Amino acid sequence: MTEETSGFDDAREPADVSSGDTPEAAESKAAPPSSEEGAAPAGDEAVANVGLTAQLDQVRTALNERTADLQRLQAEYQNYRRRVERDRIAVKEIAVANLLTELLPTLDDIGRAREHGQLVGDFKSVAESLEMVAAKMGLQQFGKEGEPFDPTVHEALMHSYAPDVTETTCVAILQPGYRIGERTIRPARVAVAEPQPGAQPAKGESEGDSKAETAEKADDKESGGPDEG
Secondary structure (H helix, E strand, O other), rough: OOOHHHHHHHHHHOOOOOOOOHHHHHHHHOOOHHHHHHHHHHHHHHHHEEEEHHHHHHHHHHHHHHHHHHHHHHHHHHHHHHHHHHHHHHHHHHHHHHHHHHHHHHHHHHHHHHHHOOOOHHHHHHHHHHHHHHOOEEEEEEEOOOOOOOOOOOEEEEHHHHHHOOOEEEEEEEEEEEOOOOOOOEEEEEEEEOOOOOOHHHHHHHHHHHHHHHHHHHHHHHHOOOOOO
């Protein structure tokens, strides 16, 4: 009697349950996933995309800021280079001008020696070499007799009047002027002559008087001569 009962219990035991799993575990494995469990991964993916988009916007903003900083820095560097180059040229011109200014008395002596015929021999070759070097450094001489007086480039040391000039004119160059490019390092020292005072007005008055006398004579002829008594 007892043996038959135990055999009946063995027949009712499920055949697919493994020896190590409980019935609850087997049911959980066999049950299909619910709809909530299937929707969870899709929501996580959307949140991840939003986070990546925000990070991308931040990176783009930072990139634009760094690009603007780089462009500004490059512009400042170019301006700095231009300032340095301009200052370097200015310093060079000032140094050359100072050097040539110290040589002007020597060049004046050479010019006077040439005028008096004393520039001969070795002294002539040395003087010409010095003048050539000064010219290569940009020194230019100016000032000629007969040119109009310009107070910006001429310095009048002597003054006179002349009847044959119509404006203030340089009639003698006492010392030539020198310039480097557009910069005058010494004005030309000259003697100037102005038109004779009253010469042109006197001429105009005489012409006016003669015209008035001619007109008066013509009136007299038309009226039959001047009235008597």
